[in-house]
Amino acid sequence: MEGIITQFGILFLLMALFIFEGLFKLVPLYAIIAEVYSLYLDSQKKVPQQKELAKNQKLTWQELKKHDNQSSAYVAIKGKVYDVTSFLNSHPGGREFLLLNCGRDASLAFQSYHPFSEKPEKLLEKYLIGDLITTEWPTFKPDSGFYKECADRVKKYFQSKGINPKTPIPGLIRAIPLWTCFFYTFYLTFIDDSFCLTKRILIGTIFGILQALNTLHLMHDASHGAVGNNEKWWWFFGRLTLDYISGSSMLAWQNQHVIGHHQYTNIMGSDPDIPQLKEGDVRRLVKEQIWCAMYKYQHLYMPILYGLLSLRSRYYDVFEIFLKETDGPVKVNPISIQDKLRQASSKLLWLFWRYYLPVQVFGMSQSQFWFLFIYVEFITGYWLAINFQVSHVSDEAEFFYNNMDKVAKNGTNEQWPIEWAVLQIKSSVDYSHGNWLMTYLCGALNYQVIHHLFPGVSQYLYPEIAPIVLEVCKKYNLKYNLLPGFKEAWNGHFNHLKNMGKQNKFVGFAKME
Structure with missing residues (x-):
């Protein structure tokens, strides 16, 4: 009951702020109060006493x-x-x-x-x-030694160089100029009226890219606990960059990305990043999906729809994660009152600086604001979606199937005939190794295999440990999907969409072996 009351209270507050625009002036104060109260609730979490545990x-x-x-x-x-x-x-x-x-x-x-x-x-x-x-769901085959050898060699490398795998320094060094340029381009696009619309569009393009980079760097590492060795670091930088600056939700991202995607990569029925049902999805990525006529054109319309990703994330977290408490196949654990308060306060503060300041304080016209806002969000959506898609949805990657039709309602004891680490190798695509500019522009997602094998390691160390994993893959006769550049990675994605759109494409899944 308490959770329901809180949810309705949050929705009521949001509606009130939209109806009475004057209340927007109080948003920063509300955000501070909500955050302080949430911290107070956090401090009241009692440490449960160690009890005698029932065994067997x-x-x-x-x-x-x-x-x-x-x-x-x-x-x-x-x-x-x-x-x-x-x-x-x-x-x-x-x-x-x-x-x-x-x-x-x-x-x-x-x-x-x-x-x-x-x-x-x-x-x-x-x-x-x-x-x-x-x-x-079925479990994976035990590690045959491949993952342990990768981990042992990487650990030995870090120890020999005296490297902290979670070092926050590279991320913070890059964050300072990134944030400076981010807020400056926001000012030029939405606040400063000395520029004509054409110049604002050009500057807005840069702002949209910087908004994407903001999440691809410090936020992404923070969501995996790869920024420093303290949870306070992860939650501060993660929520600052994703919740308050980008208007999305760190908690929602972790449920979808960390709990779902990383553990069951490219497994239909388990990975929330790919279609869950055999029919009804806007795209056909896996062979088991039932073909329909519109899929013939998915290689044309899907790249256009990618621009909606940024806008979608702003409401999906509220209505799916926080209200329905689910993310496709992923069960969302109970969300605390303080996390719901933080979600509301961060959304409101984001609306305050992204909408209220330009329009209500500095007098930007509604028409110009919404045009530039939607344009910028499409740029951000494209940048994020394309970088995400080329890393897994590709002719170079493999897809697998969690056949829920065979899993009894009371559970399963089945085992997929593949090791988890091998799944990560087969379902991920790398490109542009050694290209520092591309690595920066995609937040090191061009080292996708490394990221999936070692998500708790700082992305700025991926180029150093990739040769180690490549060497181990050769030893175990595993194909490491590495392409020369982004062009080849994009072609792999485009070709996959085109091939899966063909009516006579064989229906079936790659075997887990």
Whole structure:
């Protein structure tokens, strides 16, 4: 009931601010009050006392799912179930990261975020309460040695060079000039009326690109806990860049990207970034999807629709993540009152500086504002979507299928015949290695394989460790999808859209082997 009241209160406040524009003047004050009150609620989180844990329990995935909150937090790792309720506040990776993974099988997150140490696994032993007897989705084959060798070699490299894998320095050095240019181009586009519309459009193009870079750099690393070794760093920079500056939601992004996409990359039915159903989607990316006539033109209309990504993210997080508490196949764990307050305050503050200041304070005409606003957001959407798409939706990448028709309602004990790390190699595409400019412009997404194998490592270290992973791939006879440049990466994406749009394209999925 309390959560419902809060949701309606937030919606009422938003409506009131739109109806009574004069209230917008109070938005900064409201945002400060909401943030302070949220911090107060955070400080009141009690540390649960260590209780005597019941051992040898046998839990189904449905039973595990019930323990998804701070009062009762269970995680499943490699078939074992742990009660980490009393560990939440002392988790080195932060309370919020652990809560994101509670109530579900966290094996893949545990593996990819603790690749350089065996201490976490040993530490968990005292929280063991039993076994997970069924899983919601099939599990992956155990590591044959490929991922461990990659991790061991990368760890050895970092140690030999004295490198902190989460060093925040490169990101902060790049953030200062990026933010300076970002706000200056915003001023020239939306505030300064000395420029004609044509010049504002040109400057707005730069602003749109900078807005995308803002999320591709510091925010992206922060969402993976790859900026410094403290949760406060991640949440401050992540929420500053994505929530307050970009008007989206760090929490929503983590549910979709960190929990969904990274763990089940390119698996239809599990990865929220690709179509979930066999029919009804605007695009056909996987062979199992039922063909319809409009797909013949998807290579023409989809690149145009990519511009909507930025606008879509501004409402999707509210109506899907915060209200429905779901993201496609991904279950969203209970959202705290303070996170809902932060979501409302950040949206309002974003509206304040993006709309209220230019139009109400500095007198920009509504028509010119909305034209430039939509134009800028399309530029941002294109920049983000194209960089995301070429890395996975490509003729060079493989797609797989989570056949939910075969998974019983009470769970499964099936295992996909592929290792998780091998899946990341097969479903990701790299390009432009060694090109520092391209690496900067795409936020190191041109090292997609490295990012998926080691998401908790700073993106500015990817060029250094990519040769190590390439070498291990050769040893294990694994094809590393590496293209010469962005042109080839784009062609791979375009060709995939075109091929999947053909009516006579074979219907079936790549085998997981």
